[in-house]
Amino acid sequence: MARIRAGEGILRRKPIEHIEETEVGEGTALARSLGLWQLTAIGVGGIIGAGIFTLAGTVANGTAGPAVLVSFLIAGAASACAALSYAEFAGLIPKAGSAYTYGYAVLGEFAGWFIGWDLLLEYTAIVAVVAIGISGYFSFLVEQMGAGLPQWMLGAPGTGDGHRVDLFAAVLCLLIAWLLNLGIRSAARFETFVVVLKVLVVLLVIGVGVFHIDSANYHPFFPFGLGGAFTGAATVFFAVFGYDAMSTAAEESKDAQRHMPKAIIYSLVISMVLYVAACLVLTGMQNYKDIDKESGFSTAFKSVGLSGLADVIAVGAIIGILTVMFTFMLGVTRVWFSMSRDGLLPRWFAKTHPTRHVPTRVTWIVGAASAVIAGFVPIAEAAELTNIGILLAFVVVCVAVIVLRYRQPGLPRAFRTPGMPFVPALGVVFSVWLITFLQWQTWVRFAVWFVIGCGVYFGYSYRRSVLATGRPAEGPGSVTRP
Numbered sequence: 001m002a003r004i005r006a007g008e009g010i011l012r013r014k015p016i017e018h019i020e021e022t023e024v025g026e027g028t029a030l031a032r033s034l035g036l037w038q039l040t041a042i043g044v045g046g047i048i049g050a051g052i053f054t055l056a057g058t059v060a061n062g063t064a065g066p067a068v069l070v071s072f073l074i075a076g077a078a079s080a081c082a083a084l085s086y087a088e089f090a091g092l093i094p095k096a097g098s099a100y101t102y103g104y105a106v107l108g109e110f111a112g113w114f115i116g117w118d119l120l121l122e123y124t125a126i127v128a129v130v131a132i133g134i135s136g137y138f139s140f141l142v143e144q145m146g147a148g149l150p151q152w153m154l155g156a157p158g159t160g161d162g163h164r165v166d167l168f169a170a171v172l173c174l175l176i177a178w179l180l181n182l183g184i185r186s187a188a189r190f191e192t193f194v195v196v197l198k199v200l201v202v203l204l205v206i207g208v209g210v211f212h213i214d215s216a217n218y219h220p221f222f223p224f225g226l227g228g229a230f231t232g233a234a235t236v237f238f239a240v241f242g243y244d245a246m247s248t249a250a251e252e253s254k255d256a257q258r259h260m261p262k263a264i265i266y267s268l269v270i271s272m273v274l275y276v277a278a279c280l281v282l283t284g285m286q287n288y289k290d291i292d293k294e295s296g297f298s299t300a301f302k303s304v305g306l307s308g309l310a311d312v313i314a315v316g317a318i319i320g321i322l323t324v325m326f327t328f329m330l331g332v333t334r335v336w337f338s339m340s341r342d343g344l345l346p347r348w349f350a351k352t353h354p355t356r357h358v359p360t361r362v363t364w365i366v367g368a369a370s371a372v373i374a375g376f377v378p379i380a381e382a383a384e385l386t387n388i389g390i391l392l393a394f395v396v397v398c399v400a401v402i403v404l405r406y407r408q409p410g411l412p413r414a415f416r417t418p419g420m421p422f423v424p425a426l427g428v429v430f431s432v433w434l435i436t437f438l439q440w441q442t443w444v445r446f447a448v449w450f451v452i453g454c455g456v457y458f459g460y461s462y463r464r465s466v467l468a469t470g471r472p473a474e475g476p477g478s479v480t481r482p
Contacts, residue, residue, distance in 0.1 A: 010110035012467045014101070014342070016093060016404075016411065030096060030251045030337075031357035033185040036259040036266075039246060041192040043267025044199070046242025046327030049130065052202060052278050053317035055239050057296020064232035065223035066283040069276060071232030072240070076272040078233070078434070079240040081427030082394040083268050084417045085401040087261035090247050091414030092404075094256030097338030098248040098331070099393040104342070106400035106407075113461060115389075115396045116339045117453035118446075122389030123245060123332035124366055127176070128373035129382045130325045131169035132156075134318055135374075138168055141314060156378050170375035176325050177367025180333065183356035184252045191326050194319055199274070201316030204309075205297055206277045212304045213284030223288065234437045240275070241390055242324065243267050244397075245331030248338075261415035329366060336362040343469065344461040388438055388446050394431040398424035 034042075060068040089102045097104075100119060104112025139154055151162035159166075180187050222229065243264045250256045282291065285300040292299035298310040298317075337359040340349035353360045373382055402421045404411070417423055462468060 010462070011108040013108050014105045014112075014467065016105050016408070030334075030352065030359075031184055032252055032254050032256075033183075034188055034249060034253045034259075036255075036263055038188045038192055039249065039253060039259055039263035040266045040270070041195040042188065042249065042327050042330065043243045043246040043263055044270055045191055045195045045323030046245050046331075047240060047267060047271040048198060048202070048242075048274060049239070049321040049324035052239075052275060053297065053313075053320060055236050056275075056279055056282055057291045058293045059232040059235050060279070060283055060288045060296070061291045061293050063224060063235065064228045065288040066218045066221045067224070067226075067229040068232055068236070068283060068288075069279040070229040071236050072272070072275045072279055074230065074233035075237040075240045076268070076275070078237060078427070078430035080268060081423050081430060082241075082398055083243055083264050085398045085424045085427060086244060086247050087264045087415045088401050088413060088417045089397065090250055090260035090264060091257045092411060094250040094253065094260060095338070096248055096251040096334040098244060098250070098335065099397050100335050101338055102400050103396045106404045107396065109344075109462075109465060109467060110457065111396065113339075113344055113453070113457050114450075115393050116335050116344070117456070118389040118392060118449070119335050120332060121449050123328045123335070124370050125373060125382055126328045127173060127325050127332070127366070127370040128169070128377070129379060130321055130328070131172045131370065131374040132166055132379040132382065134172060134321050134325075135166050135169040138318065141311075141318075156376050159378050165375045167375065170371040172322075172325070173329075173371035173374050174367050176329050177363050179326070180329060180363050181353070181356070181358060181360050183353075183358055184249070187326070187330075191323060194323050194326075198316065198320040198323060199270075201313065201320065202274050202278060205301075205313060205316075206274075206281050208306070208309060209281035209285055209297075209301070212306075213281065215284065217284050217287050234434050237434055240268070240271065241394075242271075242327055244390065244393060245327045248331045248334035251334075257414040329363070329370070332366050333359055333363045336366070342467075343465040344457070388435060388442055391431045391435050395428050398427040398431070 056068055056072075059071055060066070064071045086098070093101055093105060095101050097116070098119075100112050100116030103115045135154075139149060142149055151160065152164040153167035154160065155163035155166050157163060157165075179190060224231075246267065247260060247264060250260050253259050278297075282296055282300055286303055290303070297313050301307070301310040301313060336345065337350055337352075339345045340347055340362070349362050349365075350359065351361060352358060401417055401424050405417075405420055
């Protein structure tokens with residue numbers, strides 16, 4: 001039986017060569033049901049959403065003009081540096097947890113805890129923010145049909161006259177939790193179906209819009225200068241990740257070592273091709289000054305007399321953003337599950353359903369927490385919780401892949417990050433650069449969450465983790481002390 005050799009204090013590391021053996025046991029194993037294209041669909045579902053349907057118009061109008069295309073290319077290049085590092089780890093450590101697990105195995109327990117604790121908040125907040133965004137589209141469509149909804153259920157307190165709760169957003173969070181609890185196979189089928197619909201809507205937008213392009217709208221291409229394109233990249237960067245949350249499902253892949261690296265790369269490439277084509281259509285159909293910041297494509301198609309298609313795009317936007325909720329709720333539940341199985345959080349959370357083999361307890365808790373945020377917190381305040389954690393996760397993964405390549409070069413890697421160490425180092429530089437754009441309120445909220453996390457770690461996790469106690473991860477006999 002594999003033995004775990006505990007390290008010293010907060011720097012103790014999970015032994016990579018034994019992770020597969022020591023983490024699977026009765027009641028805490030996830031079902032391996034996902035194939036390559038299901039994983040890719042989850043990744044695309046997490047990446048394509050508000051980026052096309054909202055951010056493209058926002059950045060084009062006030063930040064970059066037609067050069068929003070360049071903004072997406074810069075952000076995509078930056079994200080690719082991190083994606084290639086994730087791909088190497090996904091093939092090497094095909095377990096739940098993503099950046100948390102990678103950091104724990106390479107940089108030590110506290111680094112793993114730090115990024116895992118951070119992602120619990122970030123991913124949950126993303127789910128809530130997306131739910132609020134979908135709720136806004138839903139209310140718009142209801143009004144378009146001539147129906148009215150009570151003011152009390154249309155938004156969080158303080159967001160409008162008479163608003164008490166964003167009821168639709170809260171219920172949507174609970175519905176996604178219910179869907180995930182049906183089992184990963186059923187949930188992934190639904191996600192794949194919806195992603196296909198979303199991609200078809202985007203292709204429809206591109207295919208029809210290309211015939212209404214006026215090349216004069218591309219001039220000037222850099223109305224805000226090259227700096228505007230770079231500033232736009234900092235904004236749209238948050239539309240070109242999602243593969244990181246998808247990588248948390250590695251343990252549910254049928255052949256994670258081969259499929260996960262491919263799924264990460266495929267999802268980013270597919271998404272970037274669609275982003276670039278959509279930006280060309282959007283800025284070609286309308287002058288950047290006239291693009292609506294909230295619903296760019298809908299207003300662009302209305303401007304050329306295609307109002308019916310504009311309504312289809314609005315429905316497609318709702319569908320497209322829905323898949324982002326699925327991907328990030330999947331991500332946060334798998335990080336929480338993995339941390340609990342490692343003993344850093346109570347093991348009660350790591351219990352899986354006896355037949356569906358999904359972590360139902362944490363899924364319902366995350367569903368309820370995101371519902372509360374979505375229902376009672378204004379979208380601007382909720383959105384500020386979503387930025388810093390993802391960038392810090394990218395820094396951790398990019399640093400860890402460099403460290404591990406030099407510490408254990410002989411480990412069997414299904415995928416090797418090219419351009420070592422320059423590509424992951426560039427990922428670190430990009431991420432740190434983007435962090436400098438965050439507001440001070442974001443840092444304050446992050447600091448408060450970090451202090452709470454330190455209290456939990458040193459008060460509970462430090463003494464109770466599997467590496468600290470040598471206790472079996474999943475029952476007697478699975479792990480012993482050296």
